[in-house]
Amino acid sequence: NELTTGMLESSISQYESLEGTDLEEAALRNVAYFAVAAKALGLTVNIPKDADVLASQEIALMESKAPMEISPIWAMGDEANEDLLLEDYSQYTPRGHYTLSPALEKYFKAMMWYGRLTFRLKSTVETQRALLMIQAMRTAQTSSGKSATELWQNIYDPTVFIVGKADDLSFKEYGVLSDQIFGATPDLISFADNERMDTFFEAAKNLPPPQVNSMWVYIDQDRDDATQGFRFMGQRFTLDQYVFGQLIFRNVGTLDEPRALPKGLDLLAAMGSDEAYYLLEQMGETKYENFDTQFTKVKAEVASFGLDSWTQNLYWGWLYSMQPIFAVKGPQYPAFMQNQAWLHKDMATALSTWTELKHDTILYSKQVMAEMGGGSEDEPPQGYVEPNPEAFARLLALAQMTHSGLEDRGLLDDTTRGNLDNLIDELQFLLEISLKELNGITISDEDYWRIQYFGGWLEAMTIAAADPPADDVGHNYLEDQKSALVADVASGYGYALEEGVGYPTPILVVSPLAPYHLTLGAVFTYYEFIVPANERLTDEVWREMLETGNAPEMPEWTKSYIIP
Incomplete structure (x- = not known):
């Protein structure tokens, strides 16, 4: 709220100083831009009537959930059709954990607005607006006394x-670039100087265009030219979205037969899964023109990444920890892990945890977890840990990276520190047990008891990780910890690709350790389906679909290991 209020007030001040100049309209539309965020946050605004009309039109479009409409603030009235900025207003539907309170819903809409709208470099007015906005950030006065630039950094840097x-x-x-061309404290009207603006355009064209396109672009437009520009709080580059972008139209398919949406399997295949590619082939996904050329290119790019790339942030680290899960298991692993059914189970597990990543929260429900185990005090039940030491090692490294990264940034409170310490300790234990199992080392009774109580540990971690609702700070909120969740991961041609995780299903495995016995565990249930873009699902709707039997079927390939 403070950043938005400060930027709105600074933009109003700019507008008042530029009335009657060539920059009046640009300044007015910046007022409208920040007024949209303010209105989305539920703040009262007092702005010029023309700006208020534009902002209200944008809010109405957000509420309409229209998949493709011209942005009123960006429409100057004299553009060619191909230069009008089209926005997907269905993206402003709050989803994920942002549906848990009105405050989170408001925050979601405002941040989506800040993240999606591009001030395109090809447009003089939009670039002037971006330059005015930079100066507004530097001069804005906020209620805390902090500069708008500092508040922006406080939001942006931790999320990097x-x-x-x-x-x-x-x-x-x-x-x-602005400082180099216009000076560190420029007169605002200098942004109307055509000669210096031309110099800025030439210099800015050397800056990198976005690697992932999230805008409507016509097929006959140069994509870089149409998308390069400034965003106030731009959305982030992620590997999965890059892979998807490389494997859909216009990169794959034709105008008559475009590949409009990707598959989750695209990501696994690009990360090295031959089985994922085989399944895509069986589904007819590889038949689109240029698919194999693009796939070969992107697979080679992913294969070239070193450890420094995979550990550049927590998101990439999560993807890195997935790789050993869906890797083919060799003869050093138990026989039950070496067949196609188990491989498909592992792939569904990887896609489910990736769906959780996209959902951006940890969601395990108390009621679907195992209870604290009981048993004889003398003879502990001989539980079994799925022996995947590489996966546990990478998860351990990710947890340690999270701990140190938050600590270094002053973002680690005592509760989170304790939770991460517990997680690190448990991952170290699971890593040690999986190595013992693979190497035939005897597992102690003490270790067996700890395996027996894993369900209780998981339940305790779930409760500890739950956020309190805004109106009840004394009780952790478990509703958001249910395992069933959904996230839309791609859009195209008026539709959205949904990735869903259902409720866990039991799995029975014969332990390979003598004396042989049947063990019971749980596995993810994974879903992938398409919905109209203006009907993007929330977790609440998805859970109702599951609980009323109205969920779509799981992918055909999961039938190799799931009995109906």
Whole structure:
């Protein structure tokens, strides 16, 4: 709220100083831009009537959930059709854990607005607006006394560690060029100087365009030219979205037969899974023109990444920890892990944990977890840990990276520190047990008891990790910890691709350790389906679909290990 209020007030001040100049309209539309965020946050605004009309039109479009409409603030009235900025207003439907309270829903809409709208470099007015915005950030007065730039950094920098850097240009890149060309404290009207603006355009064209396109672009437009520009709080570059972008139209398919949406299997195949590619082939996904050329390219790119790339932030680290899960298991593993059914189970597990990543929260429900185990005090039940030491090692490294990264940034409170310490300790234990199992080392009774109580540990961690609702700070909120969740991961041609995790299903495995016995565990249930873009699902709707028997079928390939 403070950042938005400060930027709105600074933009109003700019508008008042620029009335009657060539920059009046640009300044007015910046007022409208920040007024949209303010209205989305539920703040009262007092702005010029023309700006208020534009902002209200944008809010109405958000509420309409229209998949493709012209942005009123961006429409100047004299553009060619191909230069009008089309926005997907269905993206403003709050989803994920942002549906848990009105405050989170408001935050979701405002941040989506800040993250999606591009001030395109090809447009003089939009670039002037971006340059005005940079100066507004530097001069804005906020209620806490902090600069708007500092508040922006406080939001942006921690999320770089968690998710990654913005895929679009920000005030950092534009600010440096602006200082070089217009000076560190320019007269605002200098942004109307055609000669210096031309110099800025030439310099800015050398800055990188976005690697992932999230905008409507016509087929006859140059994509880089149409998408390069400034975003106030741009959305982040992620590997999965890059892979998807490389394997859909216009990169794959034709105008008559476009590949409009990707598959979750695209990601696993690009990360090295031959079985994922085989399944895509069986589903007819590889038949699209240029698929194999693009797939070969992107698979080679992913294969070239070193450890420094995979550990650049927590998001990439999560993807890195997935790789050993869906890798083919060799003769050093138990026989039950070496067949196609188990491989498909592992692939569904990887896609489910990736869906959780996209959902951006940890969601395990208390009621679906195992209870604290009982048993004889003398003879502990001989439980079994699925022996995948590489996966446990990478998860352990990710947990340690999270701990140190949050600690270094002053973001680690006592509760989170305790939770991470517990997680690190448990992952170290699971790593040690899996190595013992693979190497035939005797497992002690003490270790067997700890395996027996894993369900209780998981339940305790679930409770500890739950956030309290805004109106009840004394009780952790378990509703958001249910395992069933859904996330839309791609959009195209008026539709959205949904990735869903259902409720866990039991799995029976004969332990390979003598004396042989049947063990009971749980596995993810994974779903993938398409919905109209204006009907993007929330977790609440998805859970109701599951609980009323109205969920779509799981992918055909999961039938190799799931009995109806």
